[in-house]
Amino acid sequence: MSKITASFNQAWQQIADYCKKSPWKERFQEHGDNYLELFCEEMELSKQAFINKISGINMGPETMQGKIFGITIETFIEKEFDSPEDNVAVEYLKRRKWKMSKESAVCLEEMKDRCFTIYEVVDTKPGEYLIVKDILLDTKEIKVFEESGSRALKPFDLIISKALQINGEYYFTGTVFTLGHDFVKLIKKHVQKDLKEKNLNFKKYEIVPKELLPAANEVLRKYTPDLFIEAIRYMLTPMTIVNPNNEVISFNSLNYIIKDRDKVIEKLNSMPEFEKDDENKLFWIYTEPRKKKFLPMQQKTISVGDLEIKGDKLLCNTMTKPASERLIKLLQENLGNLVSMPVIEHEDIYDETRKKKKSPAKQETEDDIPDEIKQEVLQQYYDQHLKKCLDEKIPVLNNKTPRQCAKSDPKRVIKWLDMMEDSAKKQLPSGEYDMSWVYKELGLKQED
Known part of the structure; x- marks a missing residue:
């Protein structure tokens, strides 16, 4: 000492x-x-x-x-x-x-x-x-x-x-x-x-x-x-598979065919529920009011999904099934005939658990979910989260995106990736998370 x-x-x-x-x-x-x-x-x-x-x-x-x-x-x-x-x-x-x-x-x-x-x-x-x-x-x-x-x-x-x-x-x-x-x-x-x-x-x-x-x-x-x-x-507070509004996380996609691209863009830009991305003019964050505002300076909204226009398609993702249902209603009311009916995909983390249970009488809780299901869900969650992060400005990377930082300051972005990997490992039941795809995506060499 x-x-x-x-x-x-x-x-x-x-x-x-x-x-x-x-x-x-x-x-x-x-x-x-x-x-x-x-x-x-x-x-x-x-x-x-x-x-x-x-x-x-x-x-x-x-x-x-x-x-x-x-x-x-x-x-x-x-x-x-x-x-x-x-x-x-x-x-x-x-x-x-x-x-x-x-x-x-x-x-x-x-x-x-x-x-x-x-x-x-x-x-x-x-x-x-x-x-x-x-x-x-x-x-x-x-x-x-x-x-x-x-x-x-x-x-x-x-x-x-x-x-x-x-x-x-x-x-x-x-x-x-x-x-x-x-x-x-x-x-x-x-x-x-x-x-x-x-x-x-x-x-x-x-x-x-x-x-x-x-x-x-x-x-x-x-x-x-x-x-x-x-x-x-x-x-x-341990890592849970619910969002800040206490809705169970699931992975939901809504795919629409666009009939009038310019009018759809105009409508999405005018809707307060969608925050337009500064970098990608055809990408929006879907937000909803925070049900419980813990801190005086905390934002009043949370992110529950995103929307992106690619060609003649409007591709939407949400992190909970209720948010997906609300988004369908919201788009129907505001876009109407400007888009087709959506093709809907929904992955419920409880589906596999329900299939394995002999008695459906008891309502599932997070503790009822087997580790292998938690591993699969959280792995997918981290994959999707990191994929989005690669093109977002990160404060600890001097407000650069990981792709930009990988070219200008690879050592710094590798330290950031190590931090993200450690965070994921702590939450996954197996204690393992494969980051090789991220390094490949950024053109970086992963140390053994």
Whole structure:
């Protein structure tokens, strides 16, 4: 263990103990209860149900309860009550700094002054350090000395943490959570909008300088609860075969013959349910309202399918059978005689299960589906998802499509493919996913 790590651990333990003493004990308890209530409310669980749920999660040397306690401590340290001086860290340093080493005091001051943000892992040296970039504040890449995190994390991983500057070097605090890319893309958009309105730009800095921290923190702290709500949800919610509106995923295609191509294009462009693709003028995303809006900044719609015109055909795909049925009705009402009746194909993940069951009386649940059926369905889902991704702009590829990046920066796109492969393997029952077709499609050589 390095001297700085030992100093940080000392500071963390000392302030954690101090938070449990009067007059801070009651404030700290209330702060922790507020976060617990927030998590329970957003996940629609009672306090006991939430505690039971997190108690069963194995996270190696660190428990889920420990990580949530870390959130409580590190956000409480930042909290100012009636004045900037009315802060637990300020009071501790005033009264007991003499008990601390110089480095421990600096660690505590940094923990107090800096707030949580999102870092993208750029590179790692396992057991030594991470190269990361703050993608909310858009600062320069920094080298963070982190022994355990550098072993567990990989390029393109997105994490919530605080980077502390100690003696000119960077270290993470103890609380680190991972996030999904879709959420990060969404929150980044909101944070950058706020920064622009305040005329704040941190691109020339490795880390926000002390004099600019109040302005940066005012923006970031507005989103801190949302970051941790999503982080906890990301850890507690396993991959399921339902979409965000709780409809079972299936693969459905509707094929129409077009009778008047120009009028069909005009109609599709005018319909609010379809979002036109900027790159492909003959491709639309089919969206529907989100039934439950989890976060204040979360989009009100979800993608449930797509439409594409190829020659004299309108080719439609949806991810659930109900969405397919609604799309048929929608197109019938708006396109009428401009297209033929559709040729419909539907693949239901439960069909095979139903055939194998002797008694149809019991309604199937996801647990009733054999692993081989789950494997087939999820494999097909990932195949279709990746096929679409190849021509979409990906934020972690510097807003290029994988096809473009394969030509300009093949190493970066290979790291992205490794991340996608790891994600798929974790969800598939077999733990295996064949990516060879993607490498072939991009003209890349797959390493053995």
